Amino acid sequence: MTVPFPFEAGAGCPVLLAPMAGITDLPFRRVVAGFGAALVVSEMVASEDMVRARPSTRAKAELGVADGQTAVQLAGRDAWWMGEAARMLADQGARVIDINMGCPAKKVVGGLSGSALMRDLDHALSLIDAVVAAVDVPVTLKTRLGWDEACHNAPELARRAVGAGVKMVTIHGRTRCQFYKGRADWAAIAPVVRAVDVPVVANGDITGAQAARQALAQSGAGGVMVGRGAQGRPWLLAQIAASLSGRPVPPAPQGAELVALVGAHYDAMLGFYGRDLGLRVARKHLGWYADAAGGCALARRAALTATNPAQVLALLPDLLAPMQEVAA
Template sequence: MTLFSDLPTDPDLPVILAPMAGITDLPFRRVVAGFGASLVVSEMVASEDMVRARPSTRAKAELDLTDGGTAVQLAGRDAWWMAEAARMVADQGARIIDINMGCPAKKVVGGLSGSALMRDLDHALSLIDAVVGAVDLPVTLKTRLGWDEDCLNAPQLARRAADAGVRMVTIHGRTRCQFYKGQADWAAIAPVVRAVDVPVIANGDITSPLRARQALAQSGAAGVMVGRGAQGRPWLLAQIAADLAGRPVPQAPEGAALVDLVAGHYEAILAFYGRDLGLRVARKHLGWYADAACGCAGARRAALTATDPARVLALLPDLLTPVQEVAA
């Protein structure tokens, strides 16, 4: 699996952080990478907006140039904009360019991007050809099983993409029309694995080492991609990677170590976005950390409504201490 030969941690069993809109910004990617991940992927970046230099779009793709395992995910419907955006993020330091053909959001699909491209494979391939031809970096593809149950064409798309030079394909085990409802069908990824010679990565509902093993067993995939399961648990990818490699699974941080981790992430968010926007962005992460820790509901309400960063930091020990421990 040469795509991962020069990236950190277990190249034979990659565990990858999924791109998530509004979540996998630079501060979060750094936290996850700090625990260990084969690859971390940026939020989806609209290619035309990136080239036109809209500040919010640039911020989504901003890279840690010291991080060897960073991919930038691009979305779009026009080959010229996709190629130009690929060149731009390659110049910024991206190691891999990922093409989004799986986002189910109505505003993305309505713009004929994301999973809408599964309804027009010829057009989808024109975008892939443009990106592969624009950069010397590896190009990967993330998509879904198909548009709906009557259009399960992921194997055809994957085969054509691999023939065009795509080095890896990630499949979310749902159709576009399922959005995130029901359970991901890992077994339905197996036909994609059989269709191509490049690595196929299984995505969807991978929230524990056990579920990662189940996804690999049912799909035959070469690795897993973790999305929502990492919210509030940025150490999860390291735990999955250790389990798959047969190493002892590291314990999740707790107590003072967890408080220090969340405080560092919180301060990084404020530094990246500025105070006002940073306070809003940080609230969802604080909520996820509190959920994972089963922390104090009162501290949660106070932390998520506080407008003074010092007050939020002071509340973290209560926010992150399990309620049963406080009661004891």
């Protein structure tokens, strides 16, 4: 059975939400999806931990049965665990399984997962084969240009992955050894586009519509994936998509609308994680919202140190108002 991508029915260039550890949990994905996104991707989930049912891993992967446009990203180094985790997630309702071969974190690479797999393409393909064989939903791949400047093997990995059944490839325009330093090299994604006949998505430094256009022009990719640019701006994907398609760009929420949005996101985080953990997780999101709004430092300090949810909600109007409005 062939299952189409959730975004194939839509018009225009797809704009996807990148998986980000500690950020793209269910509450944040739902906020982004609420503005319109071709696809939102979960935090990276360790395949063995998922099968062994560790609660924190299950929380990262939790989908919500009614949620569409959702992919779950799997990482691992063992084909059996990868296949079992993919099967479990598809049974729970995942529409797309994405395989992580791009995470540069030392603890991931040290475990021979993430971008470490770019150093052993035969082993990488064994993982892809296992996941594709385990599920009927589309399987996608997210990776980088290569391990370092001397090893740009993303075109070969992509070609072999597509031959194994992968339906889309996302390329972050940096090598593993670059981590997130320097600028993403969108032009270096072009050889991957030429190597395969499935959609290729450009990732890295997509912070707005202008950057998205440049990434598409330089790479020849068919879509873009937004990561850190969406922090504090969950509406950004919808704005980029509208601009790329020539539609009117919706304005960013302001005033009471923004307060209501952030308040609802805050409540959702408390409900998802529980009060104590939710308070801690929410602080980084509140800080990003304040950065985007240009709020005042005093309101920020008060909101990020408050331990009572009602206090935090009461502080949102000042936290999210531009500094000059608070001063007035």
